[in-house]
Amino acid sequence: GLDAGSIRCDTVRSRVRRNNPSGRNIATEPPLGHVVEEILVEECERLAGDDAPLDKDTVIKLASSLIKSTKYEDRVRKWKDTFCRKGIRDELLGVGWYSGFMKRHADRLNAAKRISDAVANAAAAAAAQQKEEEEAMVVDDSTTNTRTTTTSTISTLNVAADDEELTPDEEINNNDDDDDDDESCPPPPRKKPKLAGRPKGSKNSTTKKAVKIPVDKALKDGITHAALAFMEERKKLRGEKRKTMKEILKETELAFGLDAGT
Incomplete structure (x- = not known):
């Protein structure tokens, strides 16, 4: 059950001697046993079914937590002594365990990875579609606002054109409306509809008059x-x-x- 191609024995041996005072020769043993790897494959398949990614970081983190877990204490105890108490995840990265694990269980893990990738791609496509719809809504709103602004501008220009055409009538209306404004200069024709014949600042002066009188x-x-x-x-x-x-x-x-x- 040893896949020598996926293990750098020298690296494992040097680390085991540092962290294994008993001197037990476990340098030739795989980083994870068959039982542990079987459990890990099942967990990876479950993760893929739960829409979780099966990238290297996730799988190694899962293996590290599996070694330290008490749920599989009896089945994993033999392999707990393979690594130091701390840094199990770094140890797995150091011995290049992930590539060997993926090769040993290629059929099941590739199927699980395909499921995981398909789910991730579907989620990414849905997110992209939602973003496009939101952007389209924003564009529609801005287009509507632009159209409204254009319409109001055109109507304003039409009003101004009408005012310019009806200059004599407007002069008569100005004479009727501007009895109180003989001393001040008459406003330009385009501002006349907005002011409605009232002098500038009339709102404040009216309020003051209401208070005083x-x-x-x-x-x-x-x-x-x-x-x-x-x-x-x-x-x-x-x-x-x-x-x-x-x-x-x-x-x-x-x-x-x-x-x-x-």
């Missing part, structure tokens, strides 16, 4: 009068409360026969 002056005077009356009542109440407290204290003293003057 109330609609109903009697209502404002009534509110002010009520507020002043309320403040006066509060002052009276505070004074009465203080006075009432003194009276209550005096009444209490008299009730208990304590005269303040005594």
Whole structure:
């Protein structure tokens, strides 16, 4: 069961002598026994069925965890002494074990790898298709926005063209709408529909006027009068409360026969 072509015995021997004080000659033994490799092949097939990749790193990591696992303690114990306690994965990489393992179990592992690759390719194709669909949606949105912008621009240009054609009527409308704006220069024709005859900054000035000049002056005077009356009542109440407290204290003293003057 020894595949000498996949093992560098000198490398294994030197490492085993460092990490095997008992001096047991295991340099000619394969890095993993038949039982362990059989378990590993089954695990690789299961991984391929679970859509996991069967690349070198994954298989060696799986073999390393299998050697250290307690699930197969009785079946793996013999091979635990083959490697040092730490660095099992590095040991497997060092002896070139992966290529020999793939050769020894080529039929089953190639079938499993084909399954794994097919699943990975299908997943990659699905991801690429989804990305293309998302990009197409983004392009459609941008195209729609461009069309909308173009339409609005064309309509604006049409409005401007109509304004230029109807210059006499517009001058009449300007004279009607600009009674309040005789001192300022008239706005250009294209800005006229947007301003709707209002001077620049009219929104702020209107707000200020609404604050400064109330609609109903009697209502404002009534509110002010009520507020002043309320403040006066509060002052009276505070004074009465203080006075009432003194009276209550005096009444209490008299009730208990304590005269303040005594």
